[in-house]
Amino acid sequence: MFAPRQVFGTFQRRGFSASARQASKVAVLGAAGGIGQPLSLLLKLNPRVTQLALYDIRGGPGVAADISHVNTKSTVSGYDPTPSGLREALKGSELVLIPAGVPRKPGMTRDDLFNTNASIVRDLAKAAAEASPDANILIISNPVNSTVPITAEVFKAAGVYNPRRLFGVTTLDVVRASRFLSQVKNTDPANENVPVVGGHSGVTIVPLLSQSNGADLSGQTYEDYVKRVQFGGDEVVKAKDGAGSATLSMAMAGARFAESLLKASQGVKGVIEPTFVDSPLYKDQGVDYFASNVELGPNGVEKIYPVGKVTEHEQKLIDTCLVDLKKNIQKGVDFVKQNP
Numbered sequence: 471m472f473a474p475r476q477v478f479g480t481f482q483r484r485g486f487s488a489s490a491r492q493a494s495k496v497a498v499l500g501a502a503g504g505i506g507q508p509l510s511l512l513l514k515l516n517p518r519v520t521q522l523a524l525y526d527i528r529g530g531p532g533v534a535a536d537i538s539h540v541n542t543k544s545t546v547s548g549y550d551p552t553p554s555g556l557r558e559a560l561k562g563s564e565l566v567l568i569p570a571g572v573p574r575k576p577g578m579t580r581d582d583l584f585n586t587n588a589s590i591v592r593d594l595a596k597a598a599a600e601a602s603p604d605a606n607i608l609i610i611s612n613p614v615n616s617t618v619p620i621t622a623e624v625f626k627a628a629g630v631y632n633p634r635r636l637f638g639v640t641t642l643d644v645v646r647a648s649r650f651l652s653q654v655k656n657t658d659p660a661n662e663n664v665p666v667v668g669g670h671s672g673v674t675i676v677p678l679l680s681q682s683n684g685a686d687l688s689g690q691t692y693e694d695y696v697k698r699v700q701f702g703g704d705e706v707v708k709a710k711d712g713a714g715s716a717t718l719s720m721a722m723a724g725a726r727f728a729e730s731l732l733k734a735s736q737g738v739k740g741v742i743e744p745t746f747v748d749s750p751l752y753k754d755q756g757v758d759y760f761a762s763n764v765e766l767g768p769n770g771v772e773k774i775y776p777v778g779k780v781t782e783h784e785q786k787l788i789d790t791c792l793v794d795l796k797k798n799i800q801k802g803v804d805f806v807k808q809n810p
């Protein structure tokens with residue numbers, strides 16, 4: 471029988487009649503990476519997480535040993551990079567976060583990562599479809615616009631696809647949108663809430679300033695703001711100068727989204743996060759996945775909100791977004807068809 475290479479902390483009692491609500495196992499695939507490490511640390515600090523399973527093709531047990539010394543109650547396990555290690559990491563997970571894959575270097579778009587990351591996500595999705603078909607799957611690996619459809623196709627092929635449980639994590643766009651607006655307006659970002667819809671790359675990222683405190687931004691200030699939200703990731707890629715893309719802010723965003731899902735699954739009502747999901751909003755235009763405000767619940771997606779009232783200019787941004795998004799989604803679907 472397979473045992474994790476190292477289990478740290480106290481074992482959970484078996485046969486304990488606590489519902490899944492009280493026992494939340496969270497798996498991170500790609501846990502030793504730039505995002506994976508701080509994300510795992512933040513999850514260790516989350517009292518809703520009772521068991522943390524850390525998997526990577528290298529370094530998972532080391533990161534687990536390190537994080538396990540943090541004095542919160544949850545157990546931490548690191549797994550060897552073997553099929554059985556991956557299976558054990560996934561088994562029984564309520565949430566599976568996937569930040570595995572390569573990040574961008576200067577000059578690259580997220581789509582340039584497709585060739586490498588598509589097969590990584592496909593293979594991890596296959597393992598998840600088998601070992602944790604009922605988990606909420608949170609895709610961080612880029613290009614999210616394509617890796618989410620890849621995961622959906624893999625789950626469909628395995629006969630276990632549940633559109634309510636698959637999420638592309640676009641929280642960082644929302645975090646940036648509020649932070650950047652606070653910088654323009656010299657306000658506290660905690661009070662700035664800008665809905666961001668569409669997808670997660672360049673022009674597919676559409677901040678809806680008209681639905682926020684930034685409704686009065688105009689002219690060049692407005693243009694610069696929208697561009698900064700759409701291409702904010704490039705600032706980090708450039709500043710890191712070849713050493714990767716956003717990791718720390720992404721970890722915070724990923725941990726926030728995970729907390730929202732756990733909160734909702736534990737019965738808290740009215741938890742709303744923008745996220746990239748299988749969405750009815752633009753299916754009539756051939757776009758099967760779209761990010762908008764989503765109410766989360768015990769079954770994952772509870773309600774998908776439409777984009778609401780937008781300005782003429784925002785509508786143009788959405789139209790531009792849909793053109794690219796459709797291609798990105800199709801690319802993911804085709805990849806799985808051609809490389810099952």
Ligand code: NAI
Pocket residue numbers: 499500501502503504505506525526527528569570571572573574583587590593594609610611612613614639640641642643670714715716717720
């Ligand atoms: P990184 O290179 O620092 O870490 C990636 C980790 O994945 C490495 O530890 C690597 O060993 C691991 N890995 C590779 N193949 C694996 C596999 N088959 N199974 C398990 N682990 C595997 O990269 P970083 O900076 O952590 O970025 C990860 C991904 O997240 C990239 O694709 C990046 O583009 C994306 N990203 C997404 C954002 C979002 O808003 N959704 C924001 C920033 C980055």
